[in-house]
Amino acid sequence: MTKVQGQRFKVQDSEFDLEPFIPMPKIDIEVNCPVFDSFRVRQVGGMFDVPPAKRASQRFGVEVPDGVLEEDDWQIGLIVGPSGSGKSTIARAMFGDRVYRPRQWPADRAVIDGFEGGTGLASGTQRPTKEITRMLTAVGFSSPPSWIKPYHVLSGGEQFRCDLARALMRNDECGTMNDESTNDLESASSIHHSSFIIHHFPLVVFDEFTSVVDRNVARVVSATISKGIRSGRIGCRLVAVTCHYDVTEWLTPDWVIDMATSDFSRRRLRRPPIELELFRCRRGAWRLFAKHHYLSGKLAPFARCFLALWEGEPVAFCATLNLIGRKNRWRISRVVTLPDYQGIGIGTAVVEAVADLHRREGHRVNVTASHPSMIAHCRRSPLWRVVNVQKTGSRRMRGFVENYRGSTGRAVVSFEYVGMRGEGREVRDSGFGISDL
Incomplete structure (x- = not known):
């Protein structure tokens, strides 16, 4: 050679440091389910000292600054923690129906034709093609030959990006901004920018973020989404819910809830x-x-x-x-x-x-x-x-x-x-x- x-x-992106937020009201949630009596249930209870009960319960709690999620100037949040730590439970309790629920993709149509309807849009209403291709490009799925294929033949990484694009376009307020809108946003004052984000950018909560893709794809997708949201080209705020800590430095969230320690931290790290x-x-x-x-x-x-x-x-x-x-x-x-x-x-x-x-x-x-x-x-x-x-x-x-x-x-x-x-x-x-x- x-x-x-x-x-x-x-x-690379620029670097930011944000000071921790101090006031910490606590979100406390208890979940439970019935325990069905059977010979094997009693046998397991005896083998492992599991006390007999009619219901099994578990409590999850985290301290979150009062009002920060609804009123403060933020664009990306992250809820992270091991499996079973209560991430999805806390996300549903905090954000309700803003947690995205995936819909099945049509097997007989291209992915470009899979973005009809959504909250605020009439059933069967098809979004403009330019809007769809802008969003697919914004999430890093920028291959026109793959846009015309059905969802089930795409790779795992491509499918994840399609799901993410669909989540970010789930209602009529979400979408991508054209160059003129982006330039207007970038030229605005910081006060106007904060107000614009709060009052005009809807919130999408995406559970199992990057859970089904390899870690290289996870890093790239996280950086892509962060870049699109912070530039204004993706017109949403995002809360990612995941068990993978490795996306944190690539997603560069404004705040993180770590369910392993029940801690809330407000930060924005420099992307590697x-x-x-x-x-x-x-x-x-x-x-x-x-x-x-x-x-x-x-x-x-x-x-x-x-x-x-x-x-x-x-x-x-x-x-x-x-x-x-x-x-x-x-x-x-x-x-x-x-x-x-x-x-x-x-x-x-x-x-x-x-x-x-x-x-x-x-x-x-x-x-x-x-x-x-x-x-x-x-x-x-x-x-x-x-x-x-x-x-x-x-x-x-x-x-x-x-x-x-x-x-x-x-x-x-x-x-x-x-x-x-x-x-x-x-x-x-x-x-x-x-x-x-």
């Missing part, structure tokens, strides 16, 4: 940085990513290929092509992030790292995008400028790649990477190892 000089880059390694790679690496590209699994024979790793695992692929007849002009021809790692900015970070490497070689780099999240990122970022908008796409190119699919019929936007003013952007200052595989 030949080392090429470069730099490491990070995807995501350090990616970028490698020049051979075309063979594309096989892992080809089926996840939303247009075509083909790769041009002369593409320059890059592979991004997170903690030693491949997570994203990027390829560039020299524009024929245009000296020192290159374009991003392929960029794919594996589904389990979508939603936290890995794809755009890789694209910008690759573009920056080309820029150092004196190249100009363009990307043509039709995916809403890529277009939205490039429009907001000072590192890109719009060079062309084609509402009906571009004409089909022949003789370049077998079975090439042009953008005819698809609205696309082309951007040029400009980096920072002056000498160009550095790919983040913490050493970014790029090697040949």
